[in-house]
Amino acid sequence: GNSVTQMEGPVTLSEEAFLTINCTYTATGYPSLFWYVQYPGEGLQLLLKATKADDKGSNKGFEATYRKETTSFHLEKGSVQVSDSAVYFCALDLNAGGTSYGKLTFGQGTILTVHP
Amino acid sequence: GAGVSQSPSNKVTEKGKDVELRCDPISGHTALYWYRQSLGQGLEFLIYFQGNSAPDKSGLPSDRFSAERTGGSVSTLTIQRTQQEDSAVYLCASSPRQTYTDTQYFGPGTRLTVL
Numbered sequence: 341g342n343s344v345t346q347m348e349g350p351v352t353l354s355e356e357a358f359l360t361i362n363c364t365y366t367a368t369g370y371p372s373l374f375w376y377v378q379y380p381g382e383g384l385q386l387l388l389k390a391t392k393a394d395d396k397g398s399n400k401g402f403e404a405t406y407r408k409e410t411t412s413f414h415l416e417k418g419s420v421q422v423s424d425s426a427v428y429f430c431a432l433d434l435n436a437g438g439t440s441y442g443k444l445t446f447g448q449g450t451i452l453t454v455h456p
Numbered sequence: 457g458a459g460v461s462q463s464p465s466n467k468v469t470e471k472g473k474d475v476e477l478r479c480d481p482i483s484g485h486t487a488l489y490w491y492r493q494s495l496g497q498g499l500e501f502l503i504y505f506q507g508n509s510a511p512d513k514s515g516l517p518s519d520r521f522s523a524e525r526t527g528g529s530v531s532t533l534t535i536q537r538t539q540q541e542d543s544a545v546y547l548c549a550s551s552p553r554q555t556y557t558d559t560q561y562f563g564p565g566t567r568l569t570v571l
């Protein structure tokens with residue numbers, strides 16, 4: 341079956357540090373890949389996505405590149421801020437012929453804490 | 457515009473009672489999804505609707521769980537004879553239509569506690 345594996349957390353960084361959160365996946369077919377973020381006290385929201393191999397998703401200084409050869413979608417940010425403290429979820433949504441399977445498979449989530 | 461809303465935001469119930477959780481999707485969104493977020497299992501898919509029909513119910517944990525959607529809009533997730541392991545945050549999401557490029561927009565969730 342489909343699965344997503346994220347690096348274990350929590351991750352604690354100082355402000356302006358470089359961030360990498362690893363994500364690898366197992367899937368049959370050609371999934372779309374997502375990073376969702378959950379800020380304290382708020383709901384899940386889409387951070388970025390990529391729908392095919394070699395696509396790069398980017399938003400708010402975060403980037404992730406869809407690597408089919410390594411089945412990975414690692415999240416990176418060059419300089420984190422205190423406001424980036426949140427839980428980050430990697431996810432996939434398998435598609436076939438342009439129709440999604442209608443469900444997201446999530447990784448276990450990575451808690452990021454950024455200190456001033 | 458208005459996002460996905462869910463009610464109640466918190467629900468505490470006794471073991472064995474039935475509960476109903478409500479989701480109001482974004483207006484015009486034809487696809488609706490239910491997920492569950494728990495400490496032990498992480499984020500799990502439960503069911504999704506395209507219009508009023510549910511092509512995939514594969515994530516429902518047992519026959520105590522059911523869901524319906526009426527008028528292509530509001531959805532209700534019902535849990536009968538609740539058990540302590542049902543305690544979790546139940547999330548609803550909607551998207552404009554069922555294609556792989558669509559973003560799912562999540563509601564704030566209903567936190568269910570079964571005593």
